[in-house]
Amino acid sequence: xxxxxxxxxxxxxxxxxxxxxxxxxxxxxxxxxxxxxxxxxxxxxxxxxxxxxxxxxxxxxxxxxxxxxxxxxxxxxxxxxxxxxxxxxxxxxxxxxxxxxxxxxxxxxxxxxxxxxxxxxxxxxxxxxxxxxxxxxxxxxxxxxxxxxxxxxxxxxxxxxxxxxxxxxxxxxxxxxxxxxxxxxxxxxxxxxxxxxxxxxxxxxxxxxxxxxxxxxxxxxxxxxxxxxxxxxxxxxxxxxxxxxxxxxxxxxxxxxxxxxxxxxxxxxxxxxxxxxxxxxxxxxxxxxxxxxxxxxxxxxxxxxxxxxxxxxxxxxxxxxxxxxxxxxxxxxxxxxxxxxxxxxxxxxxxxxxxxxxxxxxxxxxxxxxxxxxxxxxxxxxxxxxxxxxxxxxxxxxxxxxxxxxxxxxxxxxxxxxxxxxxxxxxxxxxxxxxxxxxxxxxxxxxxxxxxxxxxxx
Amino acid sequence: xxxxxxxxxxxxxxxxxxxxxxxxxxxxxxxxxxxxxxxxxxxxxxxxxxxxxxxxxxxxxxxxxxxxxxxxxxxxxxxxxxxxxxxxxxxxxxxxxxxxxxxxxxxxxxxxxxxxxxxxxxxxxxxxxxxxxxxxxxxxxxxxxxxxxxxxxxxxxxxxxxxxxxxxxxxxxxxxxxxxxxxxxxxxxxxxxxxxxxxxxxxxxxxxxxxxxxxxxxxxxxxxxxxxxxxxxxxxxxxxxxxxxxxxxxxxxxxxxxxxxxxxxxxxxxxxxxxxxxxxxxxxxxxxxxxxxxxxxxxxxxxxxxxxxxxxxxxxxxxxxxxxxxxxxxxxxxxxxxxxxxxxxxxxxxxxxxxxxxxxxxxxxxxxxxxxxxxxxxxxxxxxxxxxxxxxxxxxxxxxxxxxxxxxxxxxxxxxxxxxxxxxxxxxxxxxxxxxxxxxxxxxxxxxxxxxxxxxxx
Numbered sequence: 001x002x003x004x005x006x007x008x009x010x011x012x013x014x015x016x017x018x019x020x021x022x023x024x025x026x027x028x029x030x031x032x033x034x035x036x037x038x039x040x041x042x043x044x045x046x047x048x049x050x051x052x053x054x055x056x057x058x059x060x061x062x063x064x065x066x067x068x069x070x071x072x073x074x075x076x077x078x079x080x081x082x083x084x085x086x087x088x089x090x091x092x093x094x095x096x097x098x099x100x101x102x103x104x105x106x107x108x109x110x111x112x113x114x115x116x117x118x119x120x121x122x123x124x125x126x127x128x129x130x131x132x133x134x135x136x137x138x139x140x141x142x143x144x145x146x147x148x149x150x151x152x153x154x155x156x157x158x159x160x161x162x163x164x165x166x167x168x169x170x171x172x173x174x175x176x177x178x179x180x181x182x183x184x185x186x187x188x189x190x191x192x193x194x195x196x197x198x199x200x201x202x203x204x205x206x207x208x209x210x211x212x213x214x215x216x217x218x219x220x221x222x223x224x225x226x227x228x229x230x231x232x233x234x235x236x237x238x239x240x241x242x243x244x245x246x247x248x249x250x251x252x253x254x255x256x257x258x259x260x261x262x263x264x265x266x267x268x269x270x271x272x273x274x275x276x277x278x279x280x281x282x283x284x285x286x287x288x289x290x291x292x293x294x295x296x297x298x299x300x301x302x303x304x305x306x307x308x309x310x311x312x313x314x315x316x317x318x319x320x321x322x323x324x325x326x327x328x329x330x331x332x333x334x335x336x337x338x339x340x341x342x343x344x345x346x347x348x349x350x351x352x353x354x355x356x357x358x359x360x361x362x363x364x365x366x367x368x369x370x371x372x373x374x375x376x377x378x379x380x381x382x383x384x385x386x387x388x389x390x391x392x393x394x395x396x397x398x399x400x401x402x403x404x405x406x407x408x409x410x411x412x413x414x415x416x417x418x419x420x421x422x423x424x425x426x427x428x429x430x431x432x433x434x435x436x437x438x439x440x441x442x443x444x445x446x447x448x449x450x451x452x453x454x455x456x457x458x
Numbered sequence: 459x460x461x462x463x464x465x466x467x468x469x470x471x472x473x474x475x476x477x478x479x480x481x482x483x484x485x486x487x488x489x490x491x492x493x494x495x496x497x498x499x500x501x502x503x504x505x506x507x508x509x510x511x512x513x514x515x516x517x518x519x520x521x522x523x524x525x526x527x528x529x530x531x532x533x534x535x536x537x538x539x540x541x542x543x544x545x546x547x548x549x550x551x552x553x554x555x556x557x558x559x560x561x562x563x564x565x566x567x568x569x570x571x572x573x574x575x576x577x578x579x580x581x582x583x584x585x586x587x588x589x590x591x592x593x594x595x596x597x598x599x600x601x602x603x604x605x606x607x608x609x610x611x612x613x614x615x616x617x618x619x620x621x622x623x624x625x626x627x628x629x630x631x632x633x634x635x636x637x638x639x640x641x642x643x644x645x646x647x648x649x650x651x652x653x654x655x656x657x658x659x660x661x662x663x664x665x666x667x668x669x670x671x672x673x674x675x676x677x678x679x680x681x682x683x684x685x686x687x688x689x690x691x692x693x694x695x696x697x698x699x700x701x702x703x704x705x706x707x708x709x710x711x712x713x714x715x716x717x718x719x720x721x722x723x724x725x726x727x728x729x730x731x732x733x734x735x736x737x738x739x740x741x742x743x744x745x746x747x748x749x750x751x752x753x754x755x756x757x758x759x760x761x762x763x764x765x766x767x768x769x770x771x772x773x774x775x776x777x778x779x780x781x782x783x784x785x786x787x788x789x790x791x792x793x794x795x796x797x798x799x800x801x802x803x804x805x806x807x808x809x810x811x812x813x814x815x816x817x818x819x820x821x822x823x824x825x826x827x828x829x830x831x832x833x834x835x836x837x838x839x840x841x842x843x844x845x846x847x848x849x850x851x852x853x854x855x856x857x858x859x860x861x862x863x864x865x866x867x868x869x870x871x872x873x874x875x876x877x878x879x880x881x882x883x884x885x886x887x888x889x890x891x892x893x894x895x896x897x898x899x900x901x902x903x904x905x906x907x908x909x910x911x912x913x914x915x916x
Contacts, residue, residue: 113885258878258881272881272884272885273884274884281891392869393873393878396862396865396866397869397878400865404859408854411850411851415851420851420855423716423730423855426730426731426732427571427855427859429889433735434732434735
């Protein structure tokens with residue numbers, strides 16, 4: 001039994017879904033672990049601590065739980081630090097979105113080309129950037145050998161920032177978006193266990209770089225082409241696409257036709273205005289909800305969060321309830337616990353991770369974090385797969401603009417320059433005057449919740 | 459006396475200004491040369507041939523003139539090929555601009571971030587791209603040792619294209635924009651002969667990478683800072699900025715303050731919407747004409763072209779007129795003739811040229827053409843100066859987006875894909891729907907003048 005110490009930052013977010021804590025409890029290497037739950041919101045922390053302890057107890061898994069609002073206390077001697085914190089939560093981001101809309105920025109200033117993902121803030125990512133840096137600084141001092149597992153968005157920007165600014169800390173980004181490939185395989189008539197697939201790119205902008213028959217090596221892209229030609233229209237006519245269905249949406253097929261590789265997962269949520277000009281357009285490309293980030297789709301999500309939170313609250317307040325009747329007892333698709341299992345137990349595993357580029361994607365700069373599959377070997381080392389170069393068209397029209405957006409947000413953050421926030425908006429198609437850009441930045445930085453950000457961006 | 463053969467493609471454009479032909483006549487290595495004038499417009503060609511012959515005769519310079527509409531005939535055994543051709547001229551580009559405006563694209567679809575220069579077509583540059591490739595193909599066959607001197611815009615895109623597609627031909631791009639540095643030196647109280655300055659970047663997006671006292675090596679940027687703090691406001695209040703005054707405009711000063719290096723020449727014409735949203739904005743940043751490309755500025759230019767053309771026509775039709783009374787007899791600031799002199803006469807010269815990047819600007823890809831100063835040594839070799847890395851902010855917010863725009867136009871051209879023209883417009887802030895983008899592309903490709911382009915983009 002391994003006595004590992006895992007520190008979960010932002011544990012309170014588990015009041016919306018207990019999945020990450022569930023995975024840390026049911027993963028193979030959990031028995032004997034200490035799980036230190038950290039959150040600044042005491043009420044949420046208490047609720048999550050209670051739920052987590054009861055859940056593990058019911059399953060008779062020997063995990064020691066701690067709870068604290070003192071991150072540094074929890075970090076001392078940690079082996080793994082899992083960052084799921086999303087300061088301010090959706091209340092905060094929705095408030096910023098509303099101010100954006102008041103100033104003529106449909107869906108808020110951070111909903112823009114190559115990033116329409118509702119909770120993925122690159123321009124206004126200050127709290128996420130600063131928190132990640134602070135955690136990493138603390139880790140350098142208190143647990144320099146630990147690995148930081150970054151789950152909170154924006155994964156691309158945060159892991160890139162850590163790579164640039166706190167390179168002594170081993171940081172890995174995790175995102176489950178790539179599992180969008182599975183519905184695609186299914187509708188294309190492919191059996192996941194029979195195929196080798198490879199996805200690569202940067203977080204939320206990944207592409208199916210390989211799809212082969214596992215036994216013969218045969219290229220299986222033609223199965224996708226066949227689906228598009230024969231059954232796709234019927235699927236879209238007869239089945240309403242729900243949340244997180246972007247991979248099998250008309251938008252993804254359109255992107256594939258133009259750019260030559262199939263976009264996977266959230267990639268269609270991180271593309272151009274073509275698919276997002278307005279709700280009507282979004283419905284045409286993503287189905288009746290208009291996708292996961294539209295006025296409708298996002299509200300459905302937020303309602304689900306709320307319903308989940310209420311359900312978990314009821315369970316927390318009812319000591320007689322059996323949690324395992326309500327919460328799955330099997331691990332989900334998130335891979336951060338697989339990574340911990342692999343390293344802790346010395347089990348070789350293939351995972352899709354966000355790590356510092358080291359010419360793995362040779363067309364992208366090495367000061368970026370990239371997302372690609374790799375094998376975690378028994379000694380815990382990462383062995384990234386060889387990725388063929390992207391088509392030039394995809395590189396120039398998609399990946400490079402996406403990288404620029406990240407660099408803009410990170411440059412503004414690094415320099416603490418309010419003027420650079422304005423310059424980012426000057427490059428936004430919804431900006432019609434310099435004044436409009438300045439006004440919206442001032443309004444957002446004047447929010448009581450943003451006093452820290454206002455001090456940072458001078 | 460050197461018997462060099464120089465082929466001038468698009469010689470007919472000299473009916474608007476005789477400067478390029480004047481320079482080819484008065485340069486030191488001119489005597490003994492053959493100057494083959496090529497144009498498909500017979501009327502213009504005849505007029506230019508007559509003017510050029512008379513001009514050289516008056517100055518008693520021994521140049522042999524030829525005229526032809528057969529480019530291949532003229533190219534045979536050429537030593538230098540000077541491409542000044544601008545197919546369709548301004549009538550053509552103004553027609554495309556008007557169609558753009560009808561579809562909601564203020565100043566036309568090619569007037570956009572990082573390129574508001576009126577006759578610098580990257581998206582619709584088809585005729586320039588194809589012509590340059592055709593010339594280079596002919597050169598490979600008919601004068602493989604010759605150098606192609608590209609003067610016609612878009613210099614960045616065309617020289618990059620030649621570098622990628624016809625690398626056997628030695629092609630160099632020339633642009634006189636960098637001489638915008640001289641008015642800046644003067645208003646900053648500096649004597650040009652006392653300073654060393656260095657500019658670098660890509661064509662129409664160049665920056666003052668060094669400004670030093672020639673004798674002491676002292677950094678002279680503070681002289682610019684002093685001008686900005688003390689006299690700039692007064693200059694702008696008391697002196698109306700005219701055409702091609704962008705370097706000393708409020709826009710350039712603003713760009714310098716934000717990006718850390720001073721933009722030179724046309725760089726402010728190749729920047730963001732901040733300075734170009736509308737005429738009122740442009741006037742604020744560039745003076746009462748609104749800069750060289752505004753509704754007013756461009757009309758002033760076109761009127762000047764016309765007046766010049768009429769003046770030259772009168773001179774052409776009046777065999778008694780003494781041309782040297784009307785046309786300067788000294789070389790201008792354009793450097794293509796300096797280059798010819800340097801190579802032909804083995805005279806070492808420092809010139810600002812556009813050449814294939816070879817890690818000279820290490821932050822930019824080597825498949826691009828870059829603009830920087832270099833010494834042409836006695837043996838004709840080019841010795842580019844060492845350039846310090848650009849500030850990251852300038853790289854990410856300016857140079858990389860500018861490079862992307864070039865790559866977009868060139869990718870659409872290389873693939874002949876109409877869809878990619880639409881995709882470029884999808885990335886344009888003035889596009890509010892996919893239909894708008896498709897409609898304007900269809901309208902422009904339906905112009906009788908664009909049958910060749912319509913066949914190319916399928």
